[in-house]
Amino acid sequence: MVDVAREAGVALRTVSRVVNQDSTVGPELVQRVRAAIADLGYRPDERARHLRLGVTGTLGAAVRQLSHVNPVLRAVERAARAADLMVLAASTEDDENLERHVVESMCRRRFDGIVLEPIGDDHGYLVPELAAGLSLVAVDRPVLGLDVDCVLSDNRSGIEKAYRHLVRHGHDRIAYIGDDERIYTARERAMAFRGCVAAHGGPLDTMLHTGQVESGRIREAVRAALSGAAPATAIVTGNAQLSVEVLRHLGADAVDVALIGFDDSELATLLRPDLTVVAQDTDAIGSTAIDMLRARIADPATEVRTVTVPVELITRGSGEIPPAT
Amino acid sequence: MVDVAREAGVALRTVSRVVNQDSTVGPELVQRVRAAIADLGYRPDERARHLRLGVTGTLGAAVRQLSHVNPVLRAVERAARAADLMVLAASTEDDENLERHVVESMCRRRFDGIVLEPIGDDHGYLVPELAAGLSLVAVDRPVLGLDVDCVLSDNRSGIEKAYRHLVRHGHDRIAYIGDDERIYTARERAMAFRGCVAAHGGPLDTMLHTGQVESGRIREAVRAALSGAAPATAIVTGNAQLSVEVLRHLGADAVDVALIGFDDSELATLLRPDLTVVAQDTDAIGSTAIDMLRARIADPATEVRTVTVPVELITRGSGEIPPAT
């Protein structure tokens, strides 16, 4: 920058003014400075700029897997771009230690705010960061034990919609195959399912299967649900990956067993019958997250909120299969 | 930091030494400084650190869509983590202007290097950055007109493998349905297909269909390929998304028409018959990209290279369907 100033025969401050489009610089000086910048290949250094300014105009997104389908992240990027903020994202790989590493890195880099898909139950490392003024919003899952802004889907209502839909289509014995209940969303959905069964009066033991998403376990769960004296005539799955696994193991039975999946996905309309799903409003989740984050950045004293976004049942065929007689 | 020094009763430099685990500080001073850091909630500022150090220990990844399946990005993150580098990623949304914006932002932030999935044909904006010492590696597609490190899949060989495989299974009339040839990979694959047809001696007009991935166009292409006096008995698709679309429109015909898709995907083993694919070695692409980037960062004078990574034909059933008689 000092070289540019010398080359253009102006003061340092003037170069800064030209770079920042300050209107108080005469046109011919602007020209001279521009020329010098091009000549010398000067490229401004945001590190220094941000250091001086205090803010970085950057949001961090710490998500489970960058390389997976994540419509919420897409909505986050869109909304941030609309607010002239840059989003830089990194994967936490469902690893608590990696989450901590990623988030702390973002804090040390003084990102203006962080969108986090939290993992696990212990987020104690966040306490000093929050005390020091970190703006953070959790999406998809809450940060347990900490008073933090949060955007969640209405998991309970989603399961209830699916259950009621199947009951309405004549099903009586409905199974649920879900993810590991150590995961918040899996826990919420399984609890909601238990509530449905309790309200409806059926047995639970052969109808609820949760645990790691592992092909062998899913096969076993599908087998257990569909066998015995009173086999299930319908299945609800706990997430998109589980829908795929369950379909894989249903095989030819897929035309006889009703199925409703949690989460919409592109293959929902590829299969026969098309997949009925509980779809999350990912656009609303993402843009709400950015709204809340921006509000907190603007005023750190903003009251902490948890927003629950409604889900929608999309009927496509698989959920409308009648019970086998 | 100066507050910490005052609180601990030491000099600024000593605090820095403690933070950076310098061994030349006495144990009791380390304790005092640690206590002061915790007391005052001091959090180091990487912006200043990076400014002073010159390097940021950060790589940027500018990819088409963060929220899409992208096994290469996963491999990039893994390999970078192994090298103790942080990867921060952003989407370019297949938009040339957005790509430029993202890459220039990363440059101004002085990322140590950038992994780029280039879009379009004009990357002139990179020239001054490269001249100023930007380390960059392109993946999946080359940066046309610029001498830049590059990791590509062997698209030509992939198409040839698929074509030969189908010929070996008795097919004579093989159709190709591909993406818009303005996209480099689509162009390469279509060209390779033309070469195959030329070598094999068949007609081309009803067998080659490229253009935007749009449901109506794909339906029309499938119809055109399978109708007429000499209908195709086998189809090769140009990418994973096209495989899905083609399958959608094949419907019940999927058991009669041989199909080989470019790119592996999780739904390849979900369908009946399972999908035979040309699989890219995404792990190799990602780790090679990081290797090349690190080499260039370490020595900017390193010779520019283009690495072509082999592809593999994975037979699963759909590609082994014999021609209808």
Place this chain on the structure above:
DNA sequence: ACCTTTCGAGATAACGTTATCCCATCATGG
């Protein structure tokens, strides 16, 4: 007892920006 070595720690100067303050220069009004 004195000199040398080693080790720990402090003062100071960068890194590349921007903001504050201040001073020219010029046109305008009394």
Place this chain on the structure above:
DNA sequence: CCATGATGGGATAACGTTATCTCGAAAGGT
């Protein structure tokens, strides 16, 4: 013709780090 703004531009001090240089003190050898 001089005072008064207004306007454009320059010197200087931060922002929060780390590296260099220097110095003091303690330990060990002759």
